[in-house]
Amino acid sequence: MQNQTTFQFISEPGDVNYGGNVHGGSVMKWIDQAGYACASSWSSSYCVTVYVGGIRFISPIKIGHIVKVEAEVIYTGRTSMHIAINVFSRNIKRRDFEKKTHCIIVFVAVDDEGEPVEVPKFTPQTEREKQMEQYAKKLMALRTNIEDEMKPFL
Template structure:
């Protein structure tokens, strides 16, 4: 199965503004979830639910009126889960180059009509970059387990 990235492009709107005059982080997170869902559902062929959003990193603000590009692609699959890498870029209408503004990993699980987890197609890296991304996903899985252990007393 080919791992073509899902790409959304649109112009950020005044309704996306925060008190500082930039795009609200919540708007960016919504776009990330939408692109991640489209990628996971396309890959799995099933409805997919978000089970983890981790390490979201906002590098620079997105200005109102900029063109926004959200790219999502699979970087690791388990038996029912998919790790989706999401990058958000933006550019001024007067410049041709996009600048990376946000990055995160979302884990989705494919489910059937009863909400039961179902198997997903195996993703196999075919390039050196894809192998590095798979290793990145595996390192993050290990870190998540450590964080979950730390959080247990507070759950």
């Protein structure tokens, strides 16, 4: 079972914002699409986004650049999957990609009635995968604190 998905494409003029770069909303759409492809491939189920956390826009993506979106399962619960997303881009005349955006998305696998279903357990094998799993667990604890703070305003 593969825990990674990669998309590559060229950013288009329709993705432009008023500043002449790729619109943040376009990047968020790509993040959700790659995350969904990764989560649904892992779970063999339809999945819904339940949390997108800490989107960090590091630097802008230029129109006409090659964009690479990498999605990776880094932790699974009973019905949920934490997917790390990294977005890179490069000028078509260059070889090296630069990291542009990072975030974590949590998806839940659901059945035809929208009820959560169990997902295969992800067991980290490499040291990097083990570190990423710990990162996901740390973010879960932080998210619980944030959710508690937000409750009065929901």
